[in-house]
Amino acid sequence: MTNAGLKQFLDKKVAQYEKPDFIEDDPICIPHRFSKKQDIEIAAFFAAILAWGNRKSIISSCNRLLAGMDNAPYDFVLNFEEQDLKPFMGFAHRTFNATDLFHFLDFLRYHYKTMGSSSLETAFSKYLKKNDLDTEPALVSFYNSFFDEDIFPDYPRRTRKHIATPFKKSACKRLNMFLRWMVRSNTKGVDFGIWKVVKSSQLVCPLDVHVARVAKHFNLLQRTGNDWLAAKELTQNLKLLDAKDPVKYDFALFGLGVVERF
Template identity: 70%
Template structure:
């Protein structure tokens, strides 16, 4: 398939899958339960972090967690005290458990309340320069801050595995998915377009087994492993198809791989 034909094909598939009908069965349905920006970004963050395994199971776990937050994630993050965490002691989703959850809540409360930040965007964007070609520095800086021993001297070492970083060669699939949700335009009614300090052109395509398989079929990815370099390689090919919004093709590749079983 020529590059022109491939571009037309993937544009058609991206248009077909970037529709509100896509939302119901996807973890992005969780932040769509809210309208306030802080609620959206907190609910979205947990939905992305818990997004491994069966999609139905992911959504159920997220709803259970939101119930424990009284369905008001921002208010909970801003005001929780130790006694409020007791009902969460038995929360678990795969290997993510209450120990991890409590550190996540501490980090979020520190960001919003102690640092008085109005949005979670700055936890990423403060590590990024406009001239940076991709969000790689933002992802690496976010993780370093998340486990900053000067601020969180007793953070649980086990929790490190739940925040990926390109510095450890991870494809950072879940964080890249989260950034897609927050950064890309909401004009199609799927992503949110809340964050303006990160450009859609800087985003990296979330790389999972399904996306990688389809990408290799179309020669958009040659690297054999699904690591950070593979995510960069795929995103660079997608950027050639659409320099301003390369990650829109996540809808095409994911839809072809998961829904059409391509």
């Protein structure tokens, strides 16, 4: 298939899957329950981090988590006290447990309340330059700030496995998915487009075994391991199809791989 033919085919698949019908059975349905920017960010961040395993179980875990926050995550992050954490003592999703959750909450409160940031975007964008080709510098620095011992001297070391970083060669699938949700335009009613500093052209395609399988079929990916370099290789090839918005093809590759079992 020529590049022109591949672009035409994948563009059709993007149109097929990037529409509100997609939301109901996907973790992105979690942030779509909210209208306040900060609520969307926090709900989306947790939905992406917990996006591990069966989609129904992911959504169920997110619903339990947010119910414990009275479905007001931003207000909870700003105002929670020690006794408010007791209902979460038994919370777990796969290997993510209450110990991890409490550090996540500490980081979010530090960012929004102590630092006075009005958006979670600055936790990434302050490390990104306009001429950076992708979000690698932001992801590496976000990891470092999330576990900054000067700020969080007693952070649980076990929690490091729940924030990926290119420095450790991870494909960073869940963080890349979160960034896609926040950055890409909301004109199709799926992603949110509430972040304006990070550009769509800088996003890296979320990469998992399903996306990789389809990408390799179309010669969009040659690298064997599903690591950071593979995610970058795939994204670079997708930029040949759409330089400004390469990650829109995540819808096509995911749909073909998971829904159509391509």
